[in-house]
Amino acid sequence: MSSLDKRQGKDLPRYAKIRQMNRGSYDRDLAFDILDKGMVAHVGFIHEDRPMVIPMAYARIGDKLYIHGASTTRIIKANGGGVPASLEVTLIDGIVVARSGFHHSVNYRCAIVHGTARLVEDREEQVSALAAITDHLLPGRWDECREMTSQELKATGVLVLDIEHVSTKVRTGGPVDDKEDLGTDIWAGVVPVVTAIGQPLAAGDVPAETKVPASVPAARKKFA
Known part of the structure; x- marks a missing residue:
């Protein structure tokens, strides 16, 4: 952990501090890299005095995250x-298989963001956010689609989350077994986990001569 990490941690409110720093950091560039490579965000908020967590599509533009529903x-x-x-x-990179069930783990990268969410009311910002969310999963797809209608825009809400605090946790490497278990005939190691974009399946009414759009191979390249 760098001195910069320590200094940043002292300035954070308690809810945004990392409890154990052995795998953590407050590296904003690393957090942004994880956010840009993820597919689904889990968003937490309070509703009627109950904690709620919802999986949502999202996109990052600078220090802001946009989610919609x-x-x-x-x-x-x-x-x-x-x-x-x-x-x-969270991005899962591998299942860590140890000789003891106690030492099993996963290799992962995660980014946790704290901030203030508000409704996007400006129409231009709303459209830009929806374009970014669409292009986050399928780069360039927004320009391949027809323009959204006023009714569609009215039916779609967009929240912007201003990134006030961000932290990361990352685990890499193999199992950490007890010394007395090393060299035994129980298999141990790492089972890689990969995210891949498969072959596109056209809808039944798409004309046979219609080409797969450029956004599909762009997504395959992005999430390879």
């Missing part, structure tokens, strides 16, 4: 005025 959903309707929220993205 139907304008009638709880997370959109209840949080429009600006409320505390958190967002987490």
Whole structure:
């Protein structure tokens, strides 16, 4: 852990501090890299005095994260005025297989964001956010689609989460077994976990001569 990490940690509110720093950091560039490579964000908020966690599509633009859902959903309707929220993205890189069940683990990279979520009311920002969310999974897809109608925009709510605090945790490497278990005939190691984009399956009404759009191979390259 660098001195910069220590100094940043002292300035954070308690809820944003990492309890154990052996795998953690406050490296914003690393956090942004994880966020940009993830597919699904789990968003936490309070609704009617109950903690709620919702998986959502998202995109990052600078120090802001955009999430969207139907304008009638709880997370959109209840949080429009600006409320505390958190967002987490985890990338799983491997299953760590040890000689003892106690020492099994996973190799992973995760980013945890704390901030304030508010409803996007400006139409231009809303459209830019929806384009970014679409292109996050399929780079360039927004420009391949027809323009959204006013009714579609009205039915879609967008929240922006201002990134106030961010932290990461990362585990790499093999199992950490007890010394007395080393060299035994129980298999140990790492089983890699990969995310891959498969072959696209066209909808039944797509004309046979219609080519697969450029956004599909772009997504395959991004998430390889």
